[in-house]
Amino acid sequence: MSLEKCSGLVIRQVDFSESSRVVTFYSREFGRFSAMAKGAKRLKGPFDAALDLLSECRLVFIRKSQGTLNLLTEARLSSRFQPQFSGGPDGILRLYSGYYLAELLNSLNEDFDPNPELYDQAIAGLSQLAQPGSETWPVVIWQELTLLQLSGLLPNLQECSICGSSTDSVDVHAHWVSQGGLICGECRREEYRGNLVRTDSLEILRQLCDCTAEEAAAVRLDRRQIQECHQFAVSAVSGILGRRPKTLRYLQLPR
Ligand SMILES: [Zn+2]
Structure with missing residues (x-):
């Protein structure tokens, strides 16, 4: 068990209980990991609105031993993914x-x-x-x-995977x-x-x-x-x- 800090992107959320969620992050320092975010579903919860899908956050979590869910203790929003809808049909x-x-x-x-x-x-x-x-x-x-x-x-992308000839020639x-x-x-x-x-x-x-x-x-x-x-x-x-x-x-x- 250790306290870890990292930058992470929210890539998945699953409801766990009435008030809690299991959030999966892709982080710069640790790659992918999931953590329990207690109280994340409460309106005035401990993580505010930092845990929306694709939000980039500064995170603090308690890393548990393998097979046990990590525990998120802090999430501060760095940036939110907000594509501009006014710019066009896409x-x-x-x-x-x-x-x-x-x-x-x-x-x-x-x-x-x-x-x-x-x-x-x-x-x-x-x-x-x-x-x-x-x-x-x-x-x-x-x-x-x-x-x-x-x-x-x-x-x-360079050659045919059967005969090995360059893909430039055909x-x-x-x-x-x-x-x-x-x-x-x-x-x-x-x-x-x-x-x-x-x-x-x-x-x-x-x-x-x-x-x-x-x-x-x-x-x-x-x-x-x-x-x-x-x-x-x-x-x-x-x-x-x-x-x-x-x-x-x-x-x-x-x-
Ligand atoms: Zn070939």
Whole structure:
């Protein structure tokens, strides 16, 4: 048992009793962890309004031994995730994209396995999603790729995962999930069901893997590129989780 301090993002909340909640955080110092927040459901509770989904907080908690729930003792709000709805029709998409990020952070990480860079990138992505002038979909895809990349789970974007030939040399690539990467037109067989990733989309994927959230928010994509890049990332994520992320159903692709 020890008293710990950290910066954390609220990624999940579950009601525990009439007045208490179990809150899951993704923190810079400890990675993912859950803690009991006693009195969190009370209007004038000890944590005020610091524990909303995707709020970034300064936290103090008592770390218990394995198998026992940690206890949150202090939560001070640093910033709240408040996408601007006035800026356009995609305000709700920005909000759901944040929820989607929370689900990915929760499901792709283990408890107490810190990755400070991943934390910083999640904060940077949320900050772009909250900006009215930014492009939403490139930031969503950037977040998916960044999470995969920093967790060491990003499929190889450089070569066919069967024959190893460079993906620069062929026009149309298929992504084959069970193989864990891209396959070239030569290796593609009818029985391999996979999403097409055309050359321009592959270029975008590479670009998004190698830029900041701010740069991603300025990338312009057409509908097909959004679809191909997002589906590529989703199949990689789903392959790892063994299911599709639940919040995905709220993310409407552009018509
Ligand atoms: Zn091949």
